[in-house]
Amino acid sequence: MIVAPLQNLIESSLADRSGRNLSGYVRNADDLMSEEKLSALEKAHEGIFAFVLMHPSVDKAVAEYVTAGSLGSDAGDVVFALFTLPSSVATRREVDESALSDWIEIDRGRNPAQEMLRELFKDKPAPPLPGVVLIESFVRHTEPIYVSLAGATTVQEVASICRIVFEVATRAYQKSDRSFATHVGTDLARAGISYVRGGGRSLQEWLVAAAKIAYANASTIVSVVKLFG
Amino acid sequence: MKTGNEVAGRAILPIAEVLLRQIRAVGQLGLDAPSITAASNSLLQRCGTAGNVFQMLEHIAGLVCEDGVPFVYNLQRWPEGLPPAGYTGGDVVLKPSTLLETYVMAWNAATIDPPVSGRRFLKAALWICHQKGLAAAIRYTLDLERFGFVRRTDDVHFVLLALITAQRIVADDKDIVPFFLGRAPATPRELMDAELAAFDLETPPTRPITTAAVEALVSAALQQVERVRNATNYDEWLTGHRILSTHAEHVLPIINEHVTKPSTGLTAILDQLEEIRADGGGISGIIAVRSTTHPFESVLPPFAGGISLTMQSAAGADWKRRAVEERAIPRAVADTVLARKTLDDPAWRAISGHLAPIYLEVVLRRDPRDWIRSRPFTTDEILASDAAGECFTAAHIDDSRQRLAVARHLSGDWRASGFQRFKSLLPRSPGEQPQVAEEDAFEADHEQFDKWFDDNKEFFENLDENVARAMKVEEIERRLTPAIDEACPIEERTREVAAVLELYPWLDVAIYEAGIVADDGGDHQRGLELFQAAIHADPSNAMYWQSLGVALNRGGHSDEAQIAAVISKMLAGEL
Numbered sequence: 001m002i003v004a005p006l007q008n009l010i011e012s013s014l015a016d017r018s019g020r021n022l023s024g025y026v027r028n029a030d031d032l033m034s035e036e037k038l039s040a041l042e043k044a045h046e047g048i049f050a051f052v053l054m055h056p057s058v059d060k061a062v063a064e065y066v067t068a069g070s071l072g073s074d075a076g077d078v079v080f081a082l083f084t085l086p087s088s089v090a091t092r093r094e095v096d097e098s099a100l101s102d103w104i105e106i107d108r109g110r111n112p113a114q115e116m117l118r119e120l121f122k123d124k125p126a127p128p129l130p131g132v133v134l135i136e137s138f139v140r141h142t143e144p145i146y147v148s149l150a151g152a153t154t155v156q157e158v159a160s161i162c163r164i165v166f167e168v169a170t171r172a173y174q175k176s177d178r179s180f181a182t183h184v185g186t187d188l189a190r191a192g193i194s195y196v197r198g199g200g201r202s203l204q205e206w207l208v209a210a211a212k213i214a215y216a217n218a219s220t221i222v223s224v225v226k227l228f229g
Numbered sequence: 230m231k232t233g234n235e236v237a238g239r240a241i242l243p244i245a246e247v248l249l250r251q252i253r254a255v256g257q258l259g260l261d262a263p264s265i266t267a268a269s270n271s272l273l274q275r276c277g278t279a280g281n282v283f284q285m286l287e288h289i290a291g292l293v294c295e296d297g298v299p300f301v302y303n304l305q306r307w308p309e310g311l312p313p314a315g316y317t318g319g320d321v322v323l324k325p326s327t328l329l330e331t332y333v334m335a336w337n338a339a340t341i342d343p344p345v346s347g348r349r350f351l352k353a354a355l356w357i358c359h360q361k362g363l364a365a366a367i368r369y370t371l372d373l374e375r376f377g378f379v380r381r382t383d384d385v386h387f388v389l390l391a392l393i394t395a396q397r398i399v400a401d402d403k404d405i406v407p408f409f410l411g412r413a414p415a416t417p418r419e420l421m422d423a424e425l426a427a428f429d430l431e432t433p434p435t436r437p438i439t440t441a442a443v444e445a446l447v448s449a450a451l452q453q454v455e456r457v458r459n460a461t462n463y464d465e466w467l468t469g470h471r472i473l474s475t476h477a478e479h480v481l482p483i484i485n486e487h488v489t490k491p492s493t494g495l496t497a498i499l500d501q502l503e504e505i506r507a508d509g510g511g512i513s514g515i516i517a518v519r520s521t522t523h524p525f526e527s528v529l530p531p532f533a534g535g536i537s538l539t540m541q542s543a544a545g546a547d548w549k550r551r552a553v554e555e556r557a558i559p560r561a562v563a564d565t566v567l568a569r570k571t572l573d574d575p576a577w578r579a580i581s582g583h584l585a586p587i588y589l590e591v592v593l594r595r596d597p598r599d600w601i602r603s604r605p606f607t608t609d610e611i612l613a614s615d616a617a618g619e620c621f622t623a624a625h626i627d628d629s630r631q632r633l634a635v636a637r638h639l640s641g642d643w644r645a646s647g648f649q650r651f652k653s654l655l656p657r658s659p660g661e662q663p664q665v666a667e668e669d670a671f672e673a674d675h676e677q678f679d680k681w682f683d684d685n686k687e688f689f690e691n692l693d694e695n696v697a698r699a700m701k702v703e704e705i706e707r708r709l710t711p712a713i714d715e716a717c718p719i720e721e722r723t724r725e726v727a728a729v730l731e732l733y734p735w736l737d738v739a740i741y742e743a744g745i746v747a748d749d750g751g752d753h754q755r756g757l758e759l760f761q762a763a764i765h766a767d768p769s770n771a772m773y774w775q776s777l778g779v780a781l782n783r784g785g786h787s788d789e790a791q792i793a794a795v796i797s798k799m800l801a802g803e804l
Binding site: 001002004005008009011012013044045073091092093094223225226227228229 | 440443444447448451452454455458488490491492493494495496497498500501553554
């Protein structure tokens with residue numbers, strides 16, 4: 001499974017192919033997650049986002065699932081999987097069991113994923129980690145859905161839940177009669193998977209906060225690189 | 230490499246490891262190099278000595294290859310039961326002498342007309358494909374290139390293209406091996422003896438390239454980018470970048486041909502590899518330009534300097550991060566080279582003594598026994614040299630003005646004086662009057678000499694070589710004579726030998742004499758290190774091994790000293 005920093009992917013989606021990729025360079029890092037740039041990413045991607053939140057040394061089953069390599073294929077063509085990696089490996093690269101090793105040593109008391117989750121559920125108690133946040137759009141007013149993986153103790157259990165979640169999200173994306181969150185919520189309820197709805201809001205602000213939390217914790221938000229357009 | 234005991238661990242095992250790295254570097258740096266064949270005398274001699282050292286250590290110390298080393302069969306002598314292709318580790322144990330043989334056989338297969346190496350690599354990849362699938366076969370093929378088995382980049386390209394084209398033709402990955410071989414081989418011997426069936430890669434494809442195949446190609450290239458970024462010294466960076474740009478040469482056209490609609494993310498990766506491939510050409514260009522003036526000096530500072538200029542204009546304030554992420558700049562010295570500061574760490578300033586003999590022959594295409602000076606002679610040094618004077622007299626260049634012009638020509642100052650001439654055309658400060666007569670005279674003089682040099686190019690090329698050779702002999706003799714004279718005070722000997730080493734850091738004789746002086750001065754550890762370094766430069770010199778044995782014995786390592794003594798006798802033809 002190949003991953004790339006989210007910044008790279010935003011820049012790639014901005015690039016003018018006729019003039020090589022230099023035009024895709026973001027000259028100001030603060031400007032990276034502007035509405036215009038995230039819109040370009042969403043247009044290039046044509047799908048929804050799934051952000052896996054976990055602490056690599058505490059949530060071992062999820063960490064193992066992420067580094068084992070099937071997250072990309074499980075996510076499919078529509079779901080754009082995001083997670084965080086230590087900055088030292090945050091270039092385009094293959095993810096393997098060594099990818100999180102630098103990061104595994106981080107203080108268990110400091111948990112960037114927890115901070116990101118608190119940012120997502122600002123006005124209410126945050127659900128337990130680890131988990132997956134499903135996001136329809138960062139620029140439109142949408143409602144995120146959080147699926148906790150706290151009950152999954154083995155990599156097989158994590159993979160099984162994630163596959164259902166990604167399948168549900170893909171189906172919901174392809175339907176337009178009701179909101180994305182309603183579709184996902186209904187299907188997850190049918191599948192017996194508990195979830196929390198995050199309330200309607202713009203998630204651009206949350207992504208900016210998440211990127212800052214990642215940076216402050218020597219890590220970077222990365223995405224699984226899909227190979228075919 | 231690993232051993233079953235510690236008997237050769239002090240000095241000889243490290244030498245064996247360097248010899249294996251040197252042999253690997255022949256393939257890594259010599260991809261497509263026309264001047265290098267396995268039959269090159271110095272290379273054959275080095276391989277021969279390495280083979281003897283490996284065999285001795287295999288016998289005495291149970292030497293075997295470390296885990297994770299890829300290998301490919303050879304038809305001359307292949308151990309029964311060993312798979313024809315794969316990686317060492319677990320039950321797969323490979324002796325370094327067998328690995329060495331297979332290196333030489335693989336290189337030789339590339340020199341046969343028409344070359345047969347591509348077929349061998351394809352059969353090896355098919356074995357891996359049969360055992361572990363197509364993605365593993367792709368990674369294995371690129372690993373063979375990374376570890377120096379490949380001489381012709383076309384071979385790797387042929388194998389990758391054949392595997393991927395076949396994957397698209399057949400209905401299922403398990404049909405790839407029968408597509409080439411008729412049926413899957415049941416035993417290693419069956420694979421090695423198999424003839425390739427008549428296969429048609431022009432057959433229309435039935436399915437697209439698989440995700441696993443694309444991912445294997447891209448991952449191998451990205452992993453190599455990481456290796457190059459994580460290099461811990463200039464040798465690693467240079468050889469790693471050579472392999473990286475070659476990997477990019479394979480991966481880019483194959484993906485462009487077989488992936489009809491790459492994603493945005495994949496396109497970004499391909500763009501990055503395209504830039505890195507171009508960087509490979511840039512690095513070769515810098516090496517070529519500096520090959521006569523500063524042959525072993527690191528090309529990283531000018532290379533990174535060029536990148537910093539490009540990236541600053543393209544990426545704005547964030548350019549440093551982008552330079553490190555997008556290009557293969559080594560993290561260890563990225564801050565220094567991107568800030569265009571001087572590299573202080575000797576490990577990054579120049580090619581090491583380990584790689585120098587191979588680099589000389591394979592990259593600079595010079596005789597490894599040449600006495601390569603770390604910098605050219607200056608005009609003043611040429612004019613002051615008796616040896617140069619004799620060369621001038623023999624060439625009938627007696628006039629002092631002519632000698633000055635020739636000395637400036639040989640030292641490279643003539644080109645600089647051309648720049649001075651250019652400077653004289655630049656606008657002067659207000660009120661400053663051009664000295665017309667002086668400039669006219671200078672111009673006339675220069676034009677006359679330029680014509681002389683242009684009309685007699687071959688003559689001056691020969692004179693250049695003769696003067697340089699004569700001056701090197703004069704300089705080394707002058708400095709080494711007191712250094713090897715035991716009657717001289719040790720301080721003088723140390724000073725003179727240090728001066729020779731500073732100018733000729735890759736000259737085995739100078740390294741060896743420095744070892745003798747260090748040992749005589751009581752610094753036995755330094756002496757031992759220098760004897761090892763002399764052996765790295767010329768492993769076939771019996772005297773160097775003998776001195777190593779003496780130094781080991783003096784240090785209390787009598788068992789290892791005996792091994793060194795036996796190798797010395799073997800090289801001297803006394804065994």
